[in-house]
Amino acid sequence: MKFVPALALAAVALFTQSAVTQGAVARPLQCAPYAREHSAIDIHGNAATWWGQAEGTYARGKTPLAGSVLVFKATGAMPVGHVAVVSKIVDDRHVVLNHANWSRPGMVEKSAMAEDVSAKGDWSSVRVWYAPTQSLGLRASPTFGFIYAPGSDDAATTTAATTTLAADTAPSDSFQAAFADLPKQG
Template sequence: MKLVPAIVLATLALVQPATARPLQCAPYARENSAIDLHGNAASWWEQAKGTYAQGQAPRAGAVLVFKATGAMPVGHVAVVRKIVDQRHVLLNHANWSRPGMIETSAMAEDVSTKGDWSSVRVWYAPTRSLGLRASPAHGFIYAPGSDGTMLVSEAASDTPSEAFMSAFQDASKQG
């Protein structure tokens, strides 16, 4: 039996195992919210029924659930960090701009015609702008104990607010 030098063993210990994968959005959202669901992001909306409150208005701490599409076959989930205005929120999420990348305070914009967050554009770091394609979304899963208070102004406005412009400029610096 031949002994392997300690330096070779130490080097092998630094090699990443073949099973290591980038952080996905679902485990990230679960770890950074009060929503304890498992499986692909696309399954969270149905799983939440009867367990968590759901709706179409953003609240800080809620999880925004995107539908599965050709571009996102397992959907996507993101945690609402902050409400900017009725049509803009800041999200914390993983695996959007590139595999495993964690983004905090990423701008998301409701581009739905009804203002119900069913179509959303999200900050995309490689272009340093809101994404060119709108992504379909189910809505928001609310954290347990949420008081249901609307954090978004009831007054609709098509003009970006000062808060939006400030948040957008901050997000632009992140990329």
């Protein structure tokens, strides 16, 4: 497994903290309505059902694309799964997510780092930024993969162009550069 440098995690913490919002609504915002509102994927119901519902309507795959929705499987900790919108590809093992109801009920997080920790580099297991600990979550969460917005680039071509980082390599320049333009806390 590859470890993310403390400096990069600190940058994520500062940016995520400044990008966290919570609306003044009567009930907490859930991940599925948030993902539907902030993507071109119009699926309803519990997050874990999105993968099956997407079949035949939306392209699905194992390669992240900006605008796609990452679908998490239901687990004991997430009985209805989770969905998050990919806002930016950092490198082949890191993406930036926008999502709701992950770190705290109803909390919207923008620019939350997610790391592919799967053995095959297929995004079947991820760790996601968790605000209470100011780090990538300790728990790896299983995923189905990505649902692509209509008109997205073909995921198969993107997969062919993607290479897996070796476990012992330093983070890529693109990973470092992803945090260069973060707003500074004053």
